[in-house]
Amino acid sequence: GAGVSQTPSNKVTEKGKYVELRCDPISGHTALYWYRQSLGQGPEFLIYFQGTGAADDSGLPNDRFFAVRPEGSVSTLKIQRTERGDSAVYLCASGRGGNYGYTFGSGTRLTVV
Amino acid sequence: GENVEQHPSTLSVQEGDSAVIKCTYSDSASNYFPWYKQELGKGPQLIIDIRSNVGEKKDQRIAVTLNKTAKHFSLHITETQPEDSAVYFCASDPAGGGADGLTFGKGTHLIIQP
Numbered sequence: 001g002a003g004v005s006q007t008p009s010n011k012v013t014e015k016g017k018y019v020e021l022r023c024d025p026i027s028g029h030t031a032l033y034w035y036r037q038s039l040g041q042g043p044e045f046l047i048y049f050q051g052t053g054a055a056d057d058s059g060l061p062n063d064r065f066f067a068v069r070p071e072g073s074v075s076t077l078k079i080q081r082t083e084r085g086d087s088a089v090y091l092c093a094s095g096r097g098g099n100y101g102y103t104f105g106s107g108t109r110l111t112v113v
Numbered sequence: 114g115e116n117v118e119q120h121p122s123t124l125s126v127q128e129g130d131s132a133v134i135k136c137t138y139s140d141s142a143s144n145y146f147p148w149y150k151q152e153l154g155k156g157p158q159l160i161i162d163i164r165s166n167v168g169e170k171k172d173q174r175i176a177v178t179l180n181k182t183a184k185h186f187s188l189h190i191t192e193t194q195p196e197d198s199a200v201y202f203c204a205s206d207p208a209g210g211g212a213d214g215l216t217f218g219k220g221t222h223l224i225i226q227p
């Protein structure tokens with residue numbers, strides 16, 4: 001596609017439930033990033049993939065958060081035992097890596113009630 | 114880790130005037146500084162970036178300046194238009210070139226008054 005696609009655009013879940021957020025990067029982009037953006041804040045880095053492997057997962061807040069990119073294209077961010085504090089917009093971005101900037105999707109707004 | 118401070122949090126200017134947003138960073142290893150524009154309900158969009166071997170970069174009405182010694186960089190928008198209204202974020206990347214995670218400022222809400 002022409003841009004980074006994230007689904008769903010909105011997700012409401014109950015506290016304690018499991019959720020999966022999907023990201024379809026721009027075709028051919030080897031680098032993929034997940035960020036979290038709380039209201040009134042800048043995006044906060046979570047994890048970076050180069051190809052299939054997580055090159056840097058230092059931003060994941062705890063072991064309830066996990067992300068995969070099994071074939072080096074689509075990525076899924078998984079959150080277990082969701083908490084109200086997980087409510088935020090989860091942004092995905094893709095790029096060519098190296099010395100190039102990257103393109104963000106429109107995000108998934110997650111609300112934990 | 115890197116810390117990026119951004120000022121002001123809100124900036125209101127008359128249409129046609131200039132707007133300046135300033136950021137400071139803490140990690141002297143940072144060498145890539147992008148600026149993003151975010152409109153309501155959308156993801157951030159890269160508008161301009163600068164690398165540490167360059168002091169200034171311009172693209173039409175937008176310019177960015179970098180002072181590595183003082184560890185600060187600024188976004189300048191001239192001849193502002195209503196469509197410039199948005200939230201602007203500065204960011205830095207110690208790894209250079211966006212290859213790893215960016216550290217973002219908290220954003221500036223730019224309001225263009227007609």
